[in-house]
Amino acid sequence: MAELQLQSPGKQPTIRDVAELAGVATSTVSRALSNPGRVNRVTRERIEEAAAQLNYIPSSQARGLSSGRTQTVAVLVPDITNPFYFDIIRGAQHQLKAAGYTQLLVDTEESAEMEADALQKMRRSADGFILAASRLTDAQLAEAAAQQPLVTINRAPAIAPTVVIDTPSAIIQALEHLVSLGHSRICFVGGPATSWSNAKRWQAFQEETTERKLTTFSVGPFAPKTTSGAAAADAAVHTGATACIVFNDLLAIGMLQRLRERGIRVPDDMSIVGCDDIFGADFCNPPLTTMASPIEQAGRVAVSMLLSRLNPQYGGTSRRLAVMPTHLTVRASTGAAPVR
Amino acid sequence: MAELQLQSPGKQPTIRDVAELAGVATSTVSRALSNPGRVNRVTRERIEEAAAQLNYIPSSQARGLSSGRTQTVAVLVPDITNPFYFDIIRGAQHQLKAAGYTQLLVDTEESAEMEADALQKMRRSADGFILAASRLTDAQLAEAAAQQPLVTINRAPAIAPTVVIDTPSAIIQALEHLVSLGHSRICFVGGPATSWSNAKRWQAFQEETTERKLTTFSVGPFAPKTTSGAAAADAAVHTGATACIVFNDLLAIGMLQRLRERGIRVPDDMSIVGCDDIFGADFCNPPLTTMASPIEQAGRVAVSMLLSRLNPQYGGTSRRLAVMPTHLTVRASTGAAPVR
DNA sequence: ACAAGGATGACAAGCGATTGCCAAAAATTG
DNA sequence: CAATTTTTGGCAATCGCTTGTCATCCTTGT
Structure with a gap:
């Protein structure tokens, strides 16, 4: 008397069930599924059909256990x-x-x-x-x-x-851009102290501004969040710079908001360059000039x-x-x- | 002559290594680590020390294999x-x-x-x-x-x-808000046809506008992306509505951009209400009125x-x-x- | 037509943990 | 101090799959 047992809940079909249904050994099933070519085509198809019929999915856990991956x-x-x-x-x-x-x-x-x-x-x-x-x-x-x-x-x-x-090279482009707009007092708004990117950007900023003999300032470190933007904006304004290169867009967007609150016009009174070109950089107010990264x-x-x-x-x-x-x-x- | 073998690369310590080092059976280690209390405190501490010394981490794969989780x-x-x-x-x-x-x-x-x-x-x-x-x-x-x-x-x-x-109830709040501002020709800008949320929002919109005897329009479906905003904006403007309730903020932000391009002032010529209050809704231009969800x-x-x-x-x-x-x-x- | 070689598939030994069962040891009691 | 209960911890089976080994069967060449 055959028991009809479809979808006994929670019970997943194993490689053994497939082997049994296909009438072969479990090792054959394993090879047929993961190393086709080691197994007769007809057999393989029979196995595949059995697997499909049982809705069989190999357990990644068990598979990983032996393979180590x-x-x-x-x-x-x-x-x-x-x-x-x-x-x-x-x-x-x-x-x-x-x-x-x-x-x-x-x-x-x-x-x-x-x-x-x-x-x-x-x-x-x-x-x-x-x-x-x-x-x-x-x-x-x-x-x-x-x-x-x-x-x-x-x-x-x-x-x-x-x-x-390669944001350091973008920093150079940004400086070029700012200089061509007549800026000579430029502030670097720094990100997290533990960030390697921040260090590299700062380094590139320093080298390039030194070479161009620009007057520079730096403020920070700030957390890379829009909420840190207010403090960053205030600090940057306080330096007397006319343009800022900001660690990232998040911070830059936060600054934009603060500057508007304070009635400081961007870019008329202060230019802002962000970094990363994240979601939002194109529709913030004003849209952000930024160093776009892929x-x-x-x-x-x-x-x-x-x-x-x-x-x-x-x-x-x-x-x-x-x-x-x-x-x-x-x-x-x-x-x-x-x-x- | 004891072999010194620290960090043989790629070789992870197993429960057996821990058992050996602690001088107990593997089962004892297993129990000590996952079911403390079943094992003598002193033994357990010895095992824990051995495990720490070997930097042992149980394999989640193997664990999952027997537990099924x-x-x-x-x-x-x-x-x-x-x-x-x-x-x-x-x-x-x-x-x-x-x-x-x-x-x-x-x-x-x-x-x-x-x-x-x-x-x-x-x-x-x-x-x-x-x-x-x-x-x-x-x-x-x-x-x-x-x-x-x-x-x-x-x-x-x-x-x-x-x-x-519960965005449907927010739709009602939004309509209330728009009506109180004098709007009576309101357009629903729809999201994906397969979205249950969209269906519910549309339903709430219809019920409420019918009750309030407002003139309504609907456009869509649109993909919930900023890039669909242009088409959505054009369609909405074409209806002659003075306010839009938009499926979500992404689409709404896209519309905002398009409307500005076309010289249609928001909110002077057209009011826009989004949904979700996503990242960016507060700093787009103009900042978006939206139905905020937790x-x-x-x-x-x-x-x-x-x-x-x-x-x-x-x-x-x-x-x-x-x-x-x-x-x-x-x-x-x-x-x-x-x-x- | 027969031997050599290649395909094929069954058996069984792991992979690293968990766990039921039971024996040994310790603690408790009379 | 013996008897009983409670703790403690070892053995071995098991989870589902992979893979080395080897016997069997089918090709192919001469």
Whole structure:
């Protein structure tokens, strides 16, 4: 008396069920599904049909247990809220999905401890890591890189494979732009002290302004959030500069709001250049002149670099460094320097 | 002669290594770590020390294999790019992390097929699902809900446990607001045809405008992106309405841009009300009057509902429905109706 | 037509944890 | 001090799948 048992809830079909239905051994099923060609075509088709009929999906857990791989990549970002990382997440997601990987998203809340912790805790559950704007020290990062495959985004190339968004060269473009508008008193509005990008941008700013013999100021560090914009704007205005190069768009947008509140006209009284060209930079008021980065592409490239390391057989030159070009996008937040 | 073997790369310590170092059986280690109290305190401490010394992390794969659980929840959103979902992701992430779960992020690209596919494929790798603004049909959704634990966000409560953001009542507030400003010719700018939220908003709009005997128009459906805003704006203007209630902020912001291009002043010639109060709604030009939703909280509540289902022992009343209140946030995109 | 070689598929041993069962040890009691 | 109860911890089976080994069967060449 055959028991009819379809969809006994919670009970998932196993490779054994498929083998039984197809009348073969489980090993044959395994090979037929993951290594076709090792199995007779007719048999394989029979197995595939049985699998489809049972709605069979292999358990990634069991599969990972023997293979030691999880087909999973963890993406660590300092702040999920920040649109900049959205684009990275999106690019990574896209590329991972295409390669049959799953994305584990982790928000490290701008904390080096949380980042290190996640790196440890997830060591076993992810095949590799993408560290966007890591807040780790060089030493911590080197240690982590020695333990597991990882690719950083916007971090010194010496330590681990990395994708660098070339904002320093964009800084030069931005300065060129400001100078051509007649500005000579320029303020750098700094981001988080632990940010490598911030350090690089500041360095480029200093070098270039020194060479051009410009009068410069700097304020900060500020948290990269719109809410820090008010303090940043006030500080920048106080310096007497006529133009600001701001760590990122989030902060710049916050400044824009504050300046309007205070009746300081942008760009008439003060020009503002942001960085990243995030969502919103084009429709804020006034639209923001900013250094546009191919952020999503950076996420994609980072994943590619990681995957080519994880699967060397698929080749792909395992570069240790990818530099993403940037360019200045001029909108309405920059204009001629005010006449004194 | 003891071999010194620290950090043999790629080789992770197993429970056996810990057992050996501590001089006990693996089962004792397992119990000591996951069920303290079943093991002598002294022994447990010895084991914990050994584990710490080896930097041991249990393999979630192996653990999952025997327990059948993955400590993982998949969050499916139609469009990672949309800031609305960012907040949901963020809320979910927060709550999941607090409960020791990991978030699997999936972008279903506004496609019901991809959504159904992900639901199938990840059946084994996630303990449960959060479906934000599912594009599935009721039938598909019911089937999916029968197969695995899931919680929907903004979907009819009859089918699966759900968190509903009460935008219909916000629509009424918005209409009240517009009427009080003297508007009587109001246009509904519709979102995706497959969106349940859109249907509910449209229904609320119709009921309320009928009751108030207002002259109404509707245009759409439009994709919920800023780039669709141009077409939406043109269509809305063409109706002759003096105010628009727009499916969501993304579309509304796109409309704002187009209207400015065309020299149609907001709010002087046309008032615009958005929905969701996403990132950017406060700094676009003009700042957008919108129906603000506690989106992040919705993500959190959805996770709570799911987890209380996954872990009934921890109790928590397993509600099938949570309604999140909304309210109108008035900014500068609405104003008095133009005199004819 | 027969041997050599290649395809094919069954068996069984892991992968790293959990857990039921039971024996040994410790604590409690009369 | 013996008897009984309670703790403690070891053995081994199990979760679902992969993979090395090897016997069997089918091709193909001479």
